[in-house]
Amino acid sequence: MPGPVSAAWLLVALCAATGAYCLLRMRSGVEEQRRAAGGEALMGFGMAVMAVPAAVFTPPRWAWPLYAAVFGAAALRALWAARAAPHHLHHLVGAAAMVYMSVAMAAAPPGAHHAHGGSGMPLLTGALLLYFAGYVLLTGARLVPAAGPGRAPSAPAPGPGAAVGAGGRPLGWGDRPELARACRLSMGIGMVAMLLTM
Template sequence: MHGPALVNWLLAALATGSGGYCGWRVRQGRKDASCGGDRPARRESDLLEAAMGLGMAGMALLPGVAWGWPYALLAAALLVGALAGRGAGLRAHRLHHGIGALAMAYMALAMTAGAPGGHAGHHGEPAGLPMVTGLLLVYFGGYALWEGSRVIAADGAMVAAPLPRACRAAMGIGMFAMLLTM
């Protein structure tokens, strides 16, 4: 990414931690109320969140077009799956992850396109399309606030299974931070 090195490393640590936790949850295979207790849907969501977190960490430290193509294919599969999926919850998860994968592909391609040596946006030039970047910033900023607000109940007490929600909020914040560097 094009921010200060410390910010890139902190973003990579946040994304690795969130992605690693989601990967651990895939291996545990326990039922969890945060995804309605539906084991296949929870496993799919955890697997996608692990892939997004580890991909975000990689992009923060080693930006390049190589990250864009796998996430573009993942976005296409998820968006088609969201249209064809059964159950509103599964469709919503796939749609959200499809938007996330599309944002990852967009960032990877926008930051390497149009500049010699693959460093678009380096000297004050914005990378990508400002309208698309702005819409993604609104989406992920809103998502981070919404998911973060679900970690704490109205009476100030922690809700059941707060860590998965906190990880999702952290991933939303990470995507927002990555988009800001464009």
């Protein structure tokens, strides 16, 4: 990834931490939560590897087609899952963006794998940037507690185990929807940062 090395390492850390949290979410008792968390973990770790500065690690040329194949399979899985649950369309767009960036890296001249430039597809880059920027803004707005006229701001939850799910059972910290949204927000920010370098 081009740009300041410190910014690239911050992006690596953000994506790797998000991927690690998603792995922990895979321990959820809710099957749909586990399935979504698995795809998000793959995305987080994939983005972390792709964001490593070129001065530290430049993948071999054969790695990019392999990367595209892995995320192509993830895109097909998300497309299949979207038939029953439309929120998987976001996973489809994310996986497709990873395929696109992998193809751009594979097409780049040797030694310029992290330069992204010259891919010849600026319209697609712009469309993906608009999508992820909008997603980041929308998800960020959903994380802010709403306090309308005549309503007091909601008090913060007393602790990670205090949230209550269906049936009155307390939710584990891996099942809390606001943490899952924060995870997706982090990956959306990372995707915007990566697409800006294309």
